[in-house]
Amino acid sequence: MEKVTIYGKPQCPYCDMAVTLCEQRGFDFEYIDIQARGMGIAELHEIVGKPVRTVPQILVGTTHIGGYTDFYAYVNNQGN
Template sequence: MAKTTIYTTRFCPYCLAAKALLRKKGVDFEEIDVSGDPEGRARMTQKAGGRHTVPQIFIAGTHVGGFDDLSAMDRAGKLDRLLTSEAGATP
């Protein structure tokens, strides 16, 4: 399974939904909570190409985006392929 990282904050319903979808898919992920961490959020924003909202999800070195993006990939049948890739796959 591809390395998956999700940037979150506490009490974020979209973060909870994204983590639930990933768990449903059997994905082990690294969660980075940027609540109250301006430096961590700045790193996330830079890595996410300027997007500052949470969640921000990265799979196999690819920036997926937020929950809506993750969910759309799943509906389109692209998420499973990305989850089984090693690195650098295009969603």
């Protein structure tokens, strides 16, 4: 699988679950704390290519997958 990028924030259980899933599966991933980087929702919208209102927002390579539930389904459909 291509590198996974997780855009999240502290105290977000779904962000934590996405990180754990990547760790358990041995994926190459990067977690980006949007609060620590001072990113706003408009910047996240630009990155993923559509309006979003929640975190995490997850990309595989340059493909926007969605939130944790979408990512979990994507991973399980890849046969990993």
